[in-house]
């Protein structure tokens with residue numbers, strides 16, 4: 601399973617862990633026992649079909665996916681983040697001027713227009729190939745089974761009602777496979793592929809922002825319901841699934857970047873990388889915000905993946921320092937500021953919001969970075985602040 605989903609799920613489990621003990625104590629928890637299995641499949645959405653019971657016509661219809669496209673209401677944005685120009689949500693007709701702009705990029709075919717139904721096509725994204733596909737045709741679908749917990753990793757943003765229907769569809773599949781197990785079903789969104797929104801066919805008809813951004817047409821959800829039922833059934837039966845078509849290779853090396861490369865870094869005159877040029881206050885209390893600033897290189901010289909640009913450390917009784925916060929903690933912030941473009945100088949500001957449950961003692965802040973030498977090469981450096989005291993008021997003294 602890919603790292604992106606695992607990360608999402610881990611953070612989910614970590615969040616859950618905080619309350620797990622509480623649940624365990626009051627007897628509402630259930631132990632998860634059983635096998636761990638994962639099934640994954642790439643799917644070419646425009647060629648997928650599914651069965652759909654149409655309430656209006658009373659017929660079972662065969663429906664299909666469409667080549668990706670965004671509707672006019674996508675350009676209108678949402679109520680909380682409106683777009684530019686005069687686009688309005690709920691737009692189900694098109695406009696000749698914007699159609700001309702659209703056709704310059706790629707003209708949707710008659711088949712696209714028919715397939716997308718209620719959606720007037722604003723961008724025929726699936727037909728734009730330059731410089732890459734604008735939106736994916738091939739999505740990544742997967743189901744993980746941990747005992748009787750089903751985690752469906754889905755490649756986009758499901759609306760609340762779409763999520764409920766997906767859970768129901770998976771429940772129907774698990775019930776038909778085994779009638780004794782009571783499966784818990786979790787939908788984990790934005791896994792591996794970003795394919796915008798997934799609305800129900802009814803939500804799609806009104807073409808608000810989410811409907812306009814449901815890129816494989818009115819039956820995007822209908823297709824996912826079928827696919828995830830198949831995946832969960834395969835997972836429970838320990839059956840292999842076809843790997844599916846390969847998605848395009850978006851290896852970072854092949855992507856065009858609009859970021860200019862880091863040319864070089866130099867520290868300020870008379871300074872070295874990692875010098876602490878703004879020291880933290882010498883005495884702080886829970887709730888205070890501590891700031892330290894360091895002479896730095898460009899953070900893009902090394903993205904510190906699985907690592908940290910900063911640490912907050914506490915001195916133990918045996919004179920060793922222990923890391924108590926990194927850049928992954930909410931209580932810290934890391935801000936990089938370019939101070940001279942010509943010299944390539946910059947500095948970072950590291951802030952630490954002293955938590956309420958902090959242990960009193962001696963602390964310090966460290967910064968880890970890399971600089972690019974003007975004659976070539978990227979080198980690591982680190983910096984450390986003066987130590988400062990954290991004083992926790994005695995709760996017994998008022």
Ligand SMILES: *[C@@H]1O[C@H](CO)[C@@H](O)[C@H](O)[C@H]1NC(C)=O
Nearest residue numbers: 654655656657717801802818
């Ligand atoms: C259901 O059938 C009606 C009548 O044929 C059609 O207009 C409508 O688009 C169909 N609904 C969906 C969600 O496909």
Ligand SMILES: *[C@@H]1O[C@H](CO)[C@@H](O)[C@H](O)[C@H]1NC(C)=O
Nearest residue numbers: 915916917918919920921922
């Ligand atoms: C110092 O104490 C900590 C915690 O008690 C311990 O984990 C660490 O190994 C000790 N370090 C040394 C050098 O003794």
